[in-house]
Amino acid sequence: MTSNENEIFKKEFMEKLNQVKAKLARKEKLSDEDFTLLLMSSALEEQG
Amino acid sequence: MGAKQENNSTEVNIKWISILQLTRIGDILQTAQAVRLLKINHPEIKVQLVARKQFAEPIQFIIDQVFDECISLDLKTAINLKDGVKGSIRNIASQVTIINKRPIAASINLSFSKTSTYLHSLIKSEYKLGPFFNEKHEQVIQDKWSQYLFSSVMRGNLNPFNLVDLFAAIVGVKKNNTHLSNKEFSKEVKNKVLIHPFASLDKKKWAESKWTEVVYNLLKSNEELTIYIAGSNGDTESYEKMTASPILSKFKDRIVPLLGKKLTEVYDLVDENFLFIGHDSMLSHLFSFKNIKSLTISLGTVRVQETAPYSLNNYVLSPKTNCYPCFPDTKCSYFQCHADVPFHTAIAMAKQLLTSNSLNMEKLRKDVTDFNLNSVDIYKTTTNNLGQLLLKNLLDENKSAKEVFRDFYNVIWSYSFSEIEPTINLPKLSKNAVEALSMMPGAAENLYELAEFGKKYSRFILEEISNNSPNIQSIKNYSVKIDEIDRLLDVLITSYPLLSPIVDYAKVAKSNLSGTNIVELTESAFYVYQEISTSSSIIYDFLGKLNIKKDNVKKQTSSRTDA
Numbered sequence: 001m002t003s004n005e006n007e008i009f010k011k012e013f014m015e016k017l018n019q020v021k022a023k024l025a026r027k028e029k030l031s032d033e034d035f036t037l038l039l040m041s042s043a044l045e046e047q048g
Numbered sequence: 049m050g051a052k053q054e055n056n057s058t059e060v061n062i063k064w065i066s067i068l069q070l071t072r073i074g075d076i077l078q079t080a081q082a083v084r085l086l087k088i089n090h091p092e093i094k095v096q097l098v099a100r101k102q103f104a105e106p107i108q109f110i111i112d113q114v115f116d117e118c119i120s121l122d123l124k125t126a127i128n129l130k131d132g133v134k135g136s137i138r139n140i141a142s143q144v145t146i147i148n149k150r151p152i153a154a155s156i157n158l159s160f161s162k163t164s165t166y167l168h169s170l171i172k173s174e175y176k177l178g179p180f181f182n183e184k185h186e187q188v189i190q191d192k193w194s195q196y197l198f199s200s201v202m203r204g205n206l207n208p209f210n211l212v213d214l215f216a217a218i219v220g221v222k223k224n225n226t227h228l229s230n231k232e233f234s235k236e237v238k239n240k241v242l243i244h245p246f247a248s249l250d251k252k253k254w255a256e257s258k259w260t261e262v263v264y265n266l267l268k269s270n271e272e273l274t275i276y277i278a279g280s281n282g283d284t285e286s287y288e289k290m291t292a293s294p295i296l297s298k299f300k301d302r303i304v305p306l307l308g309k310k311l312t313e314v315y316d317l318v319d320e321n322f323l324f325i326g327h328d329s330m331l332s333h334l335f336s337f338k339n340i341k342s343l344t345i346s347l348g349t350v351r352v353q354e355t356a357p358y359s360l361n362n363y364v365l366s367p368k369t370n371c372y373p374c375f376p377d378t379k380c381s382y383f384q385c386h387a388d389v390p391f392h393t394a395i396a397m398a399k400q401l402l403t404s405n406s407l408n409m410e411k412l413r414k415d416v417t418d419f420n421l422n423s424v425d426i427y428k429t430t431t432n433n434l435g436q437l438l439l440k441n442l443l444d445e446n447k448s449a450k451e452v453f454r455d456f457y458n459v460i461w462s463y464s465f466s467e468i469e470p471t472i473n474l475p476k477l478s479k480n481a482v483e484a485l486s487m488m489p490g491a492a493e494n495l496y497e498l499a500e501f502g503k504k505y506s507r508f509i510l511e512e513i514s515n516n517s518p519n520i521q522s523i524k525n526y527s528v529k530i531d532e533i534d535r536l537l538d539v540l541i542t543s544y545p546l547l548s549p550i551v552d553y554a555k556v557a558k559s560n561l562s563g564t565n566i567v568e569l570t571e572s573a574f575y576v577y578q579e580i581s582t583s584s585s586i587i588y589d590f591l592g593k594l595n596i597k598k599d600n601v602k603k604q605t606s607s608r609t610d611a
Contacts, residue, residue: 005129006129008132009129009132009133012132012133012134013133016133024185027184029183029184030181030183030184030185032141032170033137033141035166035169035170035181036137036140036141036144036170037137038166038181038185039140039163039166039167039170040123040127040136040137040140042161042162042163042166043123043127043163044127045162046161046163047124047127
């Protein structure tokens, strides 16, 4: 995979994560998709 | 037709529980031991294990014996650049769908990692035990045993429970039956030793040179003996360092490397002719399934009571070093606890275990100098009246203050959370223990008073709320008082660490108060203070039974001998 693809992935991932964070800031309830994204975020963190 | 209907109704009545264990192989094996206990007592319950693929696969042969189903999570493959973010989310969601494919009566998260806590939120179960995130992204632990596990394990060393028993308690096993058995699997006379001299952290393993001595001495003293050394491919360098010593050159043909072998091969190889010697590691847990006679050498961060292999009549050798057990992030340049466990002691123990299934302490005292025995503890695994695995100290029948408090806590937690009572005998105390315990009646009193204040201000809040026109300022003032009490509890345990499990547990319980409004939450807080209050009273009473009372402390310490 190229570093470009990596960057695109990272950008898209951060955008989605920020949307979840904004939801939390607005005290909105999280959906299963939000939790799946957070699970993914945590798994990526573990993988370094 | 009738038979078909019966089958359908049986199918409907089958309850499935899902257990999340996303940590390493050793943890999965300990979970499997807990599920063995569940299955013996509740064979009607079906159990699904959710584990990471890389940790589940090597021990699939054990998982298949114990669980009804295993879902191997493969997050590494699921998250990939090719599928992009949306595709990766879909990949993860499809793995979660497999977990949720049938109704789950209860899901139990035993791994306490962030990833497993998120995953737990996605499981559609009727009841959730262990941590999960609610819709507001607050971490919630509803059940008391999980709250306790979260507050105590890998904190101090006052937890009296083996992790397997804790897992079983979380799952809710009533241990009318147990698979733990006194029947020996190993032969009295053994001619093979399997050594696993490696561990995940340097802190947890001896230097290679010490293992060289063990291998040399055992082979030299017994011409019939063959030593197998197990490890992963990554341990090859360390293995070579260990076996390159010239003193082993004569014995090369009796040293068999088992590096990078599949666990199933190693498991099948080890039979009743073997003694296992190793550090606290996944292999020690694996062999506990066969009850292979074992000697575990525990160092560094290892809390013997928590992680001793779950089988009876096996032995643990650990240091008496003050800073032992430490924490994974504790910096240590000189491993004092390694130095405090002499290889001579391990060798003498191993020699006895090779010709007998139990240790003769008199003989050991003759074989090993006092100097080499003074710095270690030697434990044998046994059980109490509740079937909980305990460690019996073989070298010193006088208990230390910590051991005494571990017994107290066993009674307190077992009764508070499960309404069961372990039998504890009045211990003999060492002189040091009497001295250390002498200040504890006063400390227990202080803890009791703080808890009573906590109850009082919680009650004031409830009374104020129940007024027709509650005074918000008064409620705020009472809340400030409660915060002060919580701070004072922290100060108290800094001075009296033996009381810290109670305060640590209360903190976790308070951050997981049940209730949806201020009245319910305050009531729950009241009950947490009530639990502190009850626990401190029990400790006070126990100390009284040991004749350690606030008023006669001086007399006690000066008149009491080491008896």
